[in-house]
Amino acid sequence: MREITITILGAGAWGTALAQLARANGHNVCLWSRHGELSLKDALEGAQIVLSAISMQGVTQVATAIASIPISADTIFVTATKGLDAATTLTPAQIWQATFPQHPIVVLCGPNLSKEIHQNLPAATVVASIDAEAAEAVQAAFTSQRFRVYTNSDPLGVELGGTIKNVIAIASGACDGLQLGTNAKAALVTRGLTEIIRIGNSWGAKTETFYGLSGLGDLLATCNSPLSRNYQVGYQLAQGKTLAETLAHLEGTAEGVNTAEVLMQRAETQKISMPITTQVYRALQGEITPRQALEELMLRDTKPEYNN
Numbered sequence: 108m109r110e111i112t113i114t115i116l117g118a119g120a121w122g123t124a125l126a127q128l129a130r131a132n133g134h135n136v137c138l139w140s141r142h143g144e145l146s147l148k149d150a151l152e153g154a155q156i157v158l159s160a161i162s163m164q165g166v167t168q169v170a171t172a173i174a175s176i177p178i179s180a181d182t183i184f185v186t187a188t189k190g191l192d193a194a195t196t197l198t199p200a201q202i203w204q205a206t207f208p209q210h211p212i213v214v215l216c217g218p219n220l221s222k223e224i225h226q227n228l229p230a231a232t233v234v235a236s237i238d239a240e241a242a243e244a245v246q247a248a249f250t251s252q253r254f255r256v257y258t259n260s261d262p263l264g265v266e267l268g269g270t271i272k273n274v275i276a277i278a279s280g281a282c283d284g285l286q287l288g289t290n291a292k293a294a295l296v297t298r299g300l301t302e303i304i305r306i307g308n309s310w311g312a313k314t315e316t317f318y319g320l321s322g323l324g325d326l327l328a329t330c331n332s333p334l335s336r337n338y339q340v341g342y343q344l345a346q347g348k349t350l351a352e353t354l355a356h357l358e359g360t361a362e363g364v365n366t367a368e369v370l371m372q373r374a375e376t377q378k379i380s381m382p383i384t385t386q387v388y389r390a391l392q393g394e395i396t397p398r399q400a401l402e403e404l405m406l407r408d409t410k411p412e413y414n415n
């Protein structure tokens with residue numbers, strides 16, 4: 108494999124796991140953190156791939172800071188963040204693309220719980236871009252015996268699948284916290300996927316993308332694993348904890364909390380029905396308990412399974 112220089116932005120759980128994967132493939136990896144010694148300019152020196160694993164709240168700030176640094180025209184930007192900008196509802200890839208219109212932007216997203224990656228367990232992911240060559244370059248850089256990387260040409264769908272499922276993962280954690288059983292979980296995840304597809308389509312994403320690794324795949328991983336921070340948020344709420352108490356003890360970022368709010372805005376303006384997201388949002392706000400959220404979902408008007 109050809110050795111390349113990769114700069115990873117954000118030394119959190121996901122950034123360090125991706126750095127481990129890239130180093131294991133023999134690449135020259137620079138892991139940048141805002142608290143580290145290295146300046147952003149020095150960290151970006153010679154980077155062929157710049158991969159952002161920064162949580163959503165920092166994406167615009169870091170992208171703007173990089174815009175004033177000279178970068179080679181060939182540099183590929185990869186975004187691995189799963190969130191939505193609260194002010195604009197833009198996705199991270201849309202922010203990177205707006206900041207670097209001349210550069211290829213690739214989305215990396217899949218069922219990739221970082222703790223399992225750190226344990227060298229096998230996993231698969233998707234790299235998506237409208238620039239097929241750029242996606243293939245990122246695929247080649249990260250593919251290994253324990254990390255299988257697929258390309259995809261629907262970056263928006265890949266990014267939205269990985270982002271919106273975080274809200275359903277919160278609901279799923281609450282479902283398990285309330286000990287509602289396997290039937291309830293299956294119903295929740297399936298109807299959650301319907302909801303993801305409904306709003307994802309309105310954004311312009313393809314339905315089939317949501318049945319892939321970054322949609323259904325990531326939904327299954329985070330809805331079924333206590334390793335998911337979003338699942339943990341729902342589980343703790345169901346135990347009677349407040350959101351503030353839950354977040355105070357959470358290891359890392361649960362993007363679904365902010366994503367629920369952004370989705371609510373978008374669903375309201377676009378008149379899209381998102382009943383699970385609505386109940387998750389209300390539970391996060393402390394307006395209702397997870398049990399009341401369940402009751403409201405179960406007592407909704409009856410309807411056909413498919414009525415798009």
Ligand SMILES: NC(=O)C1=CN([C@@H]2O[C@H](COP(=O)(O)OP(=O)(O)OC[C@H]3O[C@@H](n4cnc5c(N)ncnc54)[C@H](OP(=O)(O)O)[C@@H]3O)[C@@H](O)[C@H]2O)C=CC1
Pocket residue numbers: 116117118119120121122140141142160161162163164165166168169187188189190219220221222358359360362
């Ligand atoms: N962990 C996982 O399993 C996976 C996570 N993701 C996604 O990756 C993203 C990061 O997650 P994760 O690593 O787990 O989260 P962490 O909370 O562990 O890390 C977040 C990272 O973002 C950095 N950051 C936040 N704000 C800023 C800012 N303003 N300027 C510079 N750096 C900033 C943090 O820096 P600092 O430490 O200095 O605060 C930290 O390095 C999220 O969007 C998440 O959904 C995707 C797949 C898997």
Ligand SMILES: O=C(CO)COP(=O)(O)O
Pocket residue numbers: 189217218219220221273276325328329334335336337338360361362
């Ligand atoms: O997205 C993830 C795994 O693919 C990580 O999920 P959490 O952010 O909920 O931990």
